[in-house]
Amino acid sequence: MDRTxxxxxxxxxxxxxxxxxxHAKIRQNLYDQLxxxxxxxxxLYAQVLAPASSGKLExxxxxxxALSIxxxxxxTPEH
Incomplete structure (x- = not known):
């Protein structure tokens, strides 16, 4: 696995x-580092981090x- x-x-x-x-601090740390x-x-929040925060990753x-998403x-490049 690479660093990201x-x-x-x-x-x-x-x-x-x-x-x-x-959770907010954990998410912000990720955003800051990336x-x-x-x-x-x-x-990223809507598709991955919110489900993780709400306990949906069992x-x-x-x-x-979630990691793949x-x-x-x-x-994905921005347009």
């Missing part, structure tokens, strides 16, 4: 294992799927 993939994976794991009060434009932050296949969002 590891960072996203670690963020997903942190969101699933930490109290909701910490230096994502706001529209990508919104897409097993390793859910995490893997996140990487597509991050790697």
């Amino acid at each position: 993939t590891i960072l996203v994976y670690d963020t997903l794991m942190d969101l699933t294992s930490n109290a909701p009060e910490r 230096n994502l434009p706001f529209n990508k932050q919104l897409t 097993d390793s296949s859910d995490i893997d799927n 996140a990487m597509r969002v991050i790697e």
Whole structure:
């Protein structure tokens, strides 16, 4: 895994294992490290980070799927 993939994976794991009060800080740390434009932050939040924060990633296949979605969002060029 490359650095970005590891960072996203670690963020997903942190969101699933930490109290909701910490989630905003965890997400902001990811955004800051990736230096994502706001529209990508919104897409990443809606498609990946919010489900992780709400407990919808229940097993390793859910995490893997979320990671794949996140990487597509991050790697898709902006128009």
